[in-house]
Amino acid sequence: MVAATKAVEISPLDAQVRGRRAGVLYDSNLKADAIKELEFAVSLRPRDDSLWLQLGVLRDELHQPDALLAFNEAVRLAPYYGHPKWQRGNYLLRSGRYDEAFEDLRIAAESNQSLVPSLIDLAWGVSRENTQQTEQWAGITEDRKRPSA
Secondary structure, rough: OEEEEEEEOOOOOOOOHHHHHHHHHHHHOOOOHHHHHHHHHHOOOOOHHHHHHHHHHHHHHHOOOOHHHHHHHHHOOOOOOOOHHHHHHHHHHHOOOHHHHHHHHHHHHHHHHHHEEEEEHHHHOOOOHHHHHHHHOOOOHHHOOOOOO
């Protein structure tokens, strides 16, 4: 914590330094302070999708309703990256917004094939093992993607 605080003293307007300090605060279980650091980092570098994504994840963890705003900004800034859509999709899923959630999750899995098993598992669980609903939400159109019974 001391090194992170010293780094902020040396470079108070460096978004990367602020983001790293947010990580240290988070690891020290000072999550409200970590959010403040991330918010400041975002104000310094508002076009940094990674900072917005970190802010969304932390706000989500603390059940803050403005988490979705941060996820939306991360997706807007990095529309072709799968990770922001995967995170936003999971947030929407926990919020009960299934169709929107699975749209994001499908797009993320298309860009990162290693996410396909997780996508299918999520759809299978949320649908309460309903094959037709799982196929719809997961976007299964090929036999090789179908879940095994």
